Amino acid sequence: MNMSTSSKINNTLSDIGIMTQRNLLRYVRLPQLMIANIALNAVLLLLFNYVFGGAIRTGGIEYIQFFLPGFMVQTVVFGSTQTSVGMADDFSKGIIDRFRSLPISRSAFLTGRVIADVARYALLIAIIIAIGSAMGFRFENGAVPALMGVALIILFGISLTWVGVFIGISVKDIETAQVAGFVWVFPLVFASSLYVPIETMPAWLQVFAQINPVTPMVDTMRALSLGGSISSSLWKTLVWDGSIILVFLPLALNRYKLMTQ
Amino acid sequence: MENGLKARQSSEVCMDSSISAEGINKRFGTVRALDNINMVVDSATVFALLGPNGSGKTTLVRILTTLLKPDSGIALVGGYDVVRDAQSVRSVIGLAGQYPAIEEILTGKENLEMIGRLYHLGKEKARVRAIELLENFELSDAMNRKVKTYSGGMRRRLDLAATLVAKPSILFLDEPTTGLDPRSRIGLWEVITAQTKECNTVFLTTQYLEEADRLANKIAIIDKGKIIREGTNQELKDCCGGDTLVSVRIANRNQISIANSALRELAGDTLHSYPDTGEITLPAGSGTSLLPEVVRRLDAVDIKITDLALKPPTLDDVFLAITGHPAEEPPGSKV
Numbered sequence: 352m353n354m355s356t357s358s359k360i361n362n363t364l365s366d367i368g369i370m371t372q373r374n375l376l377r378y379v380r381l382p383q384l385m386i387a388n389i390a391l392n393a394v395l396l397l398l399f400n401y402v403f404g405g406a407i408r409t410g411g412i413e414y415i416q417f418f419l420p421g422f423m424v425q426t427v428v429f430g431s432t433q434t435s436v437g438m439a440d441d442f443s444k445g446i447i448d449r450f451r452s453l454p455i456s457r458s459a460f461l462t463g464r465v466i467a468d469v470a471r472y473a474l475l476i477a478i479i480i481a482i483g484s485a486m487g488f489r490f491e492n493g494a495v496p497a498l499m500g501v502a503l504i505i506l507f508g509i510s511l512t513w514v515g516v517f518i519g520i521s522v523k524d525i526e527t528a529q530v531a532g533f534v535w536v537f538p539l540v541f542a543s544s545l546y547v548p549i550e551t552m553p554a555w556l557q558v559f560a561q562i563n564p565v566t567p568m569v570d571t572m573r574a575l576s577l578g579g580s581i582s583s584s585l586w587k588t589l590v591w592d593g594s595i596i597l598v599f600l601p602l603a604l605n606r607y608k609l610m611t612q
Numbered sequence: 613m614e615n616g617l618k619a620r621q622s623s624e625v626c627m628d629s630s631i632s633a634e635g636i637n638k639r640f641g642t643v644r645a646l647d648n649i650n651m652v653v654d655s656a657t658v659f660a661l662l663g664p665n666g667s668g669k670t671t672l673v674r675i676l677t678t679l680l681k682p683d684s685g686i687a688l689v690g691g692y693d694v695v696r697d698a699q700s701v702r703s704v705i706g707l708a709g710q711y712p713a714i715e716e717i718l719t720g721k722e723n724l725e726m727i728g729r730l731y732h733l734g735k736e737k738a739r740v741r742a743i744e745l746l747e748n749f750e751l752s753d754a755m756n757r758k759v760k761t762y763s764g765g766m767r768r769r770l771d772l773a774a775t776l777v778a779k780p781s782i783l784f785l786d787e788p789t790t791g792l793d794p795r796s797r798i799g800l801w802e803v804i805t806a807q808t809k810e811c812n813t814v815f816l817t818t819q820y821l822e823e824a825d826r827l828a829n830k831i832a833i834i835d836k837g838k839i840i841r842e843g844t845n846q847e848l849k850d851c852c853g854g855d856t857l858v859s860v861r862i863a864n865r866n867q868i869s870i871a872n873s874a875l876r877e878l879a880g881d882t883l884h885s886y887p888d889t890g891e892i893t894l895p896a897g898s899g900t901s902l903l904p905e906v907v908r909r910l911d912a913v914d915i916k917i918t919d920l921a922l923k924p925p926t927l928d929d930v931f932l933a934i935t936g937h938p939a940e941e942p943p944g945s946k947v
Contacts, residue, residue, distance in 0.1 A: 362732050363730065364732060366734065368728055369726060370731050373715065373718075373726060376717065376718065377715075380717040381717055382757075416681075444711075444713070445711050445713045446711055446713050446714070446715065448679055448707070448709055448713055448716075449707070449709075449713035449727075449774070450730075451678070451703055452677050452679060452705065453681055453702055453727070453730050453731065454680065454699050454702040454703040454731065454732075455730050530796055531824045
């Protein structure tokens with residue numbers, strides 16, 4: 352099959368575009384999981400801000416200011432579990448066979464998944480910011496650092512998407528994917544600097560919180576939103592992003608190849 | 613007359629839509645799914661791969677449609693190597709698997725348009741093609757409804773339409789009529805038969821001898837990963853007693869050996885009995901003259917009959933004739 356390089360590129364872009372569109376449509380037309388994500392976050396927001404907030408020592412910062420940046424991270428962490436469900440769904444229903452028997456670019460399926468997730472994360476973050484603002488949260492540090500922070504959270508989300516892809520392909524059925532997804536996100540989110548300053552935790556938990564990738568991500572976002580130094584947390588976040596992608600992207604691709612051989 | 617002329621003209625410019633497999637082997641762990649498969653399917657013919665569950669039909673289809681790599685051997689589809697030239701194979705085939713592979717949250721039209729665009733037809737062409745197919749498959753009324761509202765038959769029709777979007781010259785259908793009501797089944801048979809008139813090849817797998825018989829120019833029987841018999845439908849039925857069998861079911865299964873002896877004279881080796889169900893089959897020959905003879909002989913040894921019929925041979929009958937065992941263990945799985 353002879354085709355010029357430019358038309359090959361056009362075809363690849365078209366394939367990726369269609370796969371992205373298909374994924375986005377699924378989120379729009381089947382919003383249950385996204386709504387569950389937002390509802391869970393809203394409940395936790397209300398609970399922690401109004402019920403527990405007053406009792407948590409944040410070192411002088413108003414609680415809503417302290418923990419809303421973390422919630423933007425949390426919504427993305429929860430959101431990545433939806434990726435595993437979607438992957439498991441595709442593999443269990445056989446639609447993956449349809450796509451694989453078409454003459455489309457080999458990378459289109461997974462690339463479309465990642466791009467759709469980026470859009471989804473952006474939307475989820477926007478909703479959290481909206482709810483937070485209604486509860487009194489403000490970006491005290493200005494718009495540009497805030498946007499930089501959002502971009503970093505989305506980057507974090509992309510690395511978690513690859514974890515979700517790996518889990519989703521590995522478990523192959525939707526129910527297991529849902530459980531498998533949630534098992535690891537809860538400790539990640541709660542045993543971090545998201546809800547409380549790490550110093551308030553017992554020593555043994557502090558150890559886990561220190562090596563938890565969510566912690567530097569939250570610290571960075573908090574600093575970018577409220578003002579403060581990102582020198583110690585930013586590089587950790589980027590190293591974590593890179594490491595997760597370096598480990599899980601090949602794992603996911605390998606799993607994909609295995610399932611299709 | 614005019615149609616015949618048309619068919620001949622188009623066959624002169626038929627592109628290569630043949631399929632061939634040489635020495636194909638596939639193993640899953642310790643299980644030999646395919647064992648040295650060799651076969652040839654000519655362009656513009658219908659080929660049926662007949663076999664029970666677990667015989668390797670789907671595995672072979674997946675290899676031929678580039679979804680699976682064989683452990684060894686070569687397969688050419690439309691002249692392209694399925695391993696080395698997979699993308700080329702994908703551009704000339706259509707695949708309808710055992711379960712409809714369509715998006716539930718998209719409408720029928722959106723599904724077909726998406727596939728058209730993934731075949732790089734372009735937005736407008738994909739739309740036109742989608743509408744055309746929806747009409748051919750009587751889904752126009754439902755085209756703007758989401759597929760999750762469709763009935764099982766409608767989903768299967770949409771799945772088949774999706775297979776035909778890019779007008780593939782080679783169609784792979786894996787047990788296409790499983791679970792379909794009789795009317796849909798006949799409709800599907802018509803679609804399959806129409807394909808060859810358009811110069812296309814159809815490779816279908818099935819468990820139903822009747823289906824293979826009706827549709828295929830050539831049938832291959834597969835059992836436990838090996839092709840055990842190949843030929844035209846006539847050749848296969850000749851081995852197993854012809855077009856029609858007399859089937860008699862006796863009331864008391866324990867008497868089956870007595871019944872066997874009573875009827876053996878009529879059929880010799882071509883008489884088959886199924887101890888688990890109490891059924892005995894023998895070739896009917898021509899006409900119905902054998903029926904009263906069967907009744908007379910069984911009556912003479914005091915055996916009660918619960919059912920007596922003329923029927924076409926089933927997969928079990930063919931398997932019993934060729935291999936000595938029924939298609940599926942335990943026997944009695946009548947379709």
